[in-house]
Every structure is written in C-alpha cells, then in structure tokens.
Amino acid sequence: MSFFMNTPNARWTATLVGAALLCTTAVATTAGTVAAHADDHVVKTVTAQAAKPVLLKGSTKASYFWDDASGRMGDTGLPxxxxxxQKGLFASPSWPLGTEGYVEYNGKKAPFFIGDRGPGVPSESGVMLDIDGKTFxxxxxxxxxxxxxxxxxxxxGHIKVNYVITKWGTGVGKKNHPVPFSTGAWGVYDHNPAKPVTPAVPAGN
Structure with missing residues (x-):
C-alpha cells in the first residue's frame, strides 16, 4: 500500500469522492423514480380511459405544439x-374543449384532453390533431x-395516430370525426353527436 493512500488528505479526499458518488446515485435514483411514476401515471390514465365506453374512434395525421404564451415557435398564446x-393537453380543429380520450402510435398509448384549437391551416391537409410536444x-x-x-x-413533423374518444366536452364543437378549422364547426353546438361505438362481445358470451 502506498504512503499517499494512508495520509489524512487522501482519506478525506476518498471520503469526499464517496459522498459525491452517493449523491450522484441518489439523484439518478430520484430521477428514475420520478420518470417511473410519470410512466405509471400514463399507464393508469390510459387504462382508466380504455375502460370507458368508446364514443368515437378513427385515425388522423397529427402535429405537435406547445403554447405557453412565450411567443416561441409559432406560439399563439395560452390554451x-x-x-x-401541460402534458396531455391536445388541440383539435373541431372537437369540443374538454373532450377526453387517448391516442395510439406504434403500440404506445397516451391519454389526452382537448384544451386548445388547432391545427389551423394544416387541418386543410388532413392534420386534424395537435399533440403537446412532451407527449409527441x-x-x-x-x-x-x-x-x-x-x-x-x-x-x-407529422405522425399518423389512432384516436379513441371516451368523453365529449360539454360546449360547442363537432362531436364526430374532425373537420378542418376553416369550417367553423369548433364554434357551433352539435345536437347530433356520433353514435357510440358498440363494444365487441367477448367470445363465449
């Protein structure tokens, strides 16, 4: 054993290094725990949504946005x-605000609620959903x-997602497959919502 490793300074340095490693491990563990809790919350929310009656299902191209009133990246103001x-807040060109459901992309599912209007011009080309950047x-x-x-x-910039609606918002907006923003359907109360999708009857029942 070298003399240097037995000096008080060396032992003190080793103690500091050990403490730093413990802190790093604790931070990494905490970050991992937070991420795990976030993923667990998503799974539970999607599971809860999936247990509800399906009011509408379909597919569309989707873009992403993050409107926090900072004026960055085409930000149009608060939702x-x-x-x-926030994560899970999507925008629709025609569905009522407050509408809830979930989307699926490549086997991954994510819950959402409609909290904003959009896309605008892109909806003319079939981009009928704006996903928050974090969920995207x-x-x-x-x-x-x-x-x-x-x-x-x-x-x-765009992905094709499947969507499932489990709850319609109570205000104005089209309660059916989405239509372009320019139609103005987002500002009209829909008295004839789509008929709920009938769940498949399990085999043997």
Whole structure:
C-alpha cells in the first residue's frame, strides 16, 4: 500500500469522492423514480380511459405544439380552455374543449384532453390533431426541449395516430370525426353527436 493512500488528505479526499458518488446515485435514483411514476401515471390514465365506453374512434395525421404564451415557435398564446399548457393537453380543429380520450402510435398509448384549437391551416391537409410536444416525444421516442420547444431525435413533423374518444366536452364543437378549422364547426353546438361505438362481445358470451 502506498504512503499517499494512508495520509489524512487522501482519506478525506476518498471520503469526499464517496459522498459525491452517493449523491450522484441518489439523484439518478430520484430521477428514475420520478420518470417511473410519470410512466405509471400514463399507464393508469390510459387504462382508466380504455375502460370507458368508446364514443368515437378513427385515425388522423397529427402535429405537435406547445403554447405557453412565450411567443416561441409559432406560439399563439395560452390554451383556449383556460388551463396552463401541460402534458396531455391536445388541440383539435373541431372537437369540443374538454373532450377526453387517448391516442395510439406504434403500440404506445397516451391519454389526452382537448384544451386548445388547432391545427389551423394544416387541418386543410388532413392534420386534424395537435399533440403537446412532451407527449409527441414520448410517442415517437424523441426528446422535447423546454427551451426550443422542438422535439429532437425524430425527423418527421407529422405522425399518423389512432384516436379513441371516451368523453365529449360539454360546449360547442363537432362531436364526430374532425373537420378542418376553416369550417367553423369548433364554434357551433352539435345536437347530433356520433353514435357510440358498440363494444365487441367477448367470445363465449
């Protein structure tokens, strides 16, 4: 054993290094726990949504956004529903605010509620859903940047998702398959919502 390793300074340094390693491990463990809890919350929410009657299902192209009133990346201000921008808050060009459900992309599911209006012009080309950036990153395996509001690690700006509606919002808006923003359906009360999808009867019943 070397003399240096037996000096008080060396022992003190080793103690500091050990403490630093413990702190690093604790931070990593805490981060992992937070992420695990977040994933667990998503799973529980989707499971709860999936247990509800299906009111409408379909598929559409979807983009992503993050409107926090900062003016960045085409930000148009705070969400129309009056709640702060958050994970799970989607925008629709025609569904009522408060509508709930979940989307599926490549085997991954994510819950949502409609809290804003949009896409605008892109809805004319069939982009009928705007997913919050954090959920979009989760679905595509990318990373959402809180500073640039851009999803990196995924090159496409649009994805095709399947959607399931489990609850319609109570206000104005079309309670059926989405239509372009320019139709103005988002501002008209729908007295004839789509008929609920009849669940399949399990075999043997």
């Amino acid at each position: 129309a529903i009056g709640k702060p921008m 990153a989760q679905l595509t395996g990318g990373t959402f940047s809180d500073s640039s509001l851009v999803v990196t690690g995924f090159s496409a």
